[in-house]
Amino acid sequence: MIAIIDYGAGNIKSLQSALSRLDIPSLLTTSKNEIEKADAIILPGVGAFAEAMKQLEKLGLVSLLKSEASKNKPFLGICLGMQMLYETSDEGGECPGLGLFKGKVRLIPDIVKVPHMGWNDLQIKQNVPLLNGIREGSHVYFVHAYFAAEGDTENLVADTAYGVRIPAVVQQGNVFGIQFHPEKSGSIGLQILKNFGELIS
Amino acid sequence: MTLTKRIIPCLDVDKGRVVKGRKFKDLQDVANPITLAKKYDEAGADELVFYDITASNEARDIFVDMVEKVAAEISIPFTVGGGLRTVNDIQKVLRAGADKVSINSAAVKNPQLISDAAAKFGRQCVVLAIDAKQIANSWHVFINGGRVDTGLDAITWAQKAEKLGAGEIVVNAIDTDGEKNGYNLDLNRAIADVVNIPIVASGGAGSMQHFAEALLGGKADAALAASVFHYEEIDIHALKAFLRQQDIPIREVTANEF
Structure with a gap:
């Protein structure tokens, strides 16, 4: 069972229906008990960073998510959920994140149109189980204005080019971040979610 | 890449039900939206846009x-618009x-709706739709389904909306809508030149070449159309192959195994 953290902002229904099409059981929850019992956690993400962190704090989930992530339980942050894995974000004033990954989230420089919106191609840097069956250059759907600007390069699994190099998939142990929306990226995205489901022991 | x-x-x-009109009038029933959505996805x-025209x-x-x-x-993204007046309406869809949500008349009447929605949901999901029509030497913003001239200049409004937090602008040219003679490239370019957010060209697609024009000369990041797809006058596969031949970067779709 995957616990999808339901902190109130954005579209999470699509994520849940994508998982159910793959026969991966999931539930939307904010219950500490359910999150602790779950085999894996997805921190989804459409929304604004400061608002989302405020919601997590209000729900009393910040320290719980940190401790769950340290238990080697598969933990996936998607889009804003990936950004929240980092130390801070510039979105909504410098705002602290969960700090699971080193680095800062910054606005995409305006040498390109911001937000980065649409299908862009993956440049794969490391072959990891999460990207099993995914070809170099596969198109996936991005919708974001901020990105993980200063992260550890050893965590970088795949990136894409949009004015700058945008980390697209990051991994540190069993904690994963995906900047694009796998639930909106057609069969490529579904394959990635399926791969994540297979990490659950 | x-x-x-x-x-x-x-x-x-x-x-x-999905309907299609010309210049916002003479609506005709076309299809079940879910059947059509799945067909277009495959x-x-x-991306898809669903516009609720019911009052x-x-x-x-x-x-x-x-x-x-x-x-x-x-499993592709879609935008919803039509009749969204409050942050609550937006949250519901x-x-x-x-x-993403597309807001139009409500944003003209209450520009703060753009900033409130952007603050709550992130600006990437706030799409501003501008219905514009040429009046003398400028483009005016029309609201209420193209019926009311606000007198507002479309270019100025686009710039203001970007500052307020709109993440994308759909430029819908009332003059060319439903005519199938091509998008309004001048209007599209005029807006694309003054903002730094994605622009979607809308209104007037009749041929594959029209899409290429919008994406090249019209400086659009995306091109939107309705009837040419609904009535199967243009096949999306063939359209994307055509655009790729003109060196326009276009997503390749792999067969959906799920």
Whole structure:
């Protein structure tokens, strides 16, 4: 069972229906008990960073998510959920994140149109189980204005080019971040979610 | 490589059915929105737009129900618009499964709706639709389904909306809408030149060449169309192959195994 953290902002229904099409059981929850019992956690993400962190704090989930992530339980942050894995974000004033990954989230420089919106191609840097069956250059759907600007390069699994190099998939142990929306990226995205489901022991 | 240009079928929905009109009038029933959405997803559409053209409140529930069904069936992003007046209205359709919302008349009447929605949901999901029509030497913003001239300059409004937090602008040219003689490239370019957010060209697609013009000379990041897709005058596969031949970056679609 995957616990999808339901902190109130954005579209999470699509994520849940994508998982159910793959026969991966999931539930939307904010219950500490359910999150602790779950085999894996997805921190989804459409929304604004400061608002989302405020919601997590209000729900009393910040320290719980940190401790769950340290238990080697598969933990996936998607889009804003990936950004929240980092130390801070510039979105909504410098705002602290969960700090699971080193680095800062910054606005995409305006040498390109911001937000980065649409299908862009993956440049794969490391072959990891999460990207099993995914070809170099596969198109996936991005919708974001901020990105993980200063992260550890050893965590970088795949990136894409949009004015700058945008980390697209990051991994540190069993904690994963995906900047694009796998639930909106057609069969490529579904394959990635399926791969994540297979990490659950 | 680079960010690809998007092809976006637009579905106008009235009481749960897709309809199509010319210049916002003479509506005709076309299809079931979910069947059509799945078909476009499989054909390689990069995104979809559902526009609720129903005015009544009871029909609004039918529409939200449809949004939920669409979200369960397709795995590409979609935008929902029509009749969204408050942050609450927006939250309702996002919770139902929409990825972005398109606001139009309500933003003209209350520009703060753009900033409030951007602060709460992130600016990437706030799309401003501008219905514009040429009046003398400028383009005016029209509201209420193209019926009311606000006198507002479309270019100025686009710039203001970007500052307020709009993440994308759909430029809908009333003059060319439904005529199938091509997008309004001048209007599109005029807006693309003054903002730094994605621009979606809308209104007037009749041939594959029109899409290429919008994405090249019209400086659009995406091109939206309705009837040419609904009536199968243009096949999305063939359109994307045509655009690729002109060196326009276009997403390749792999067969959906799920």
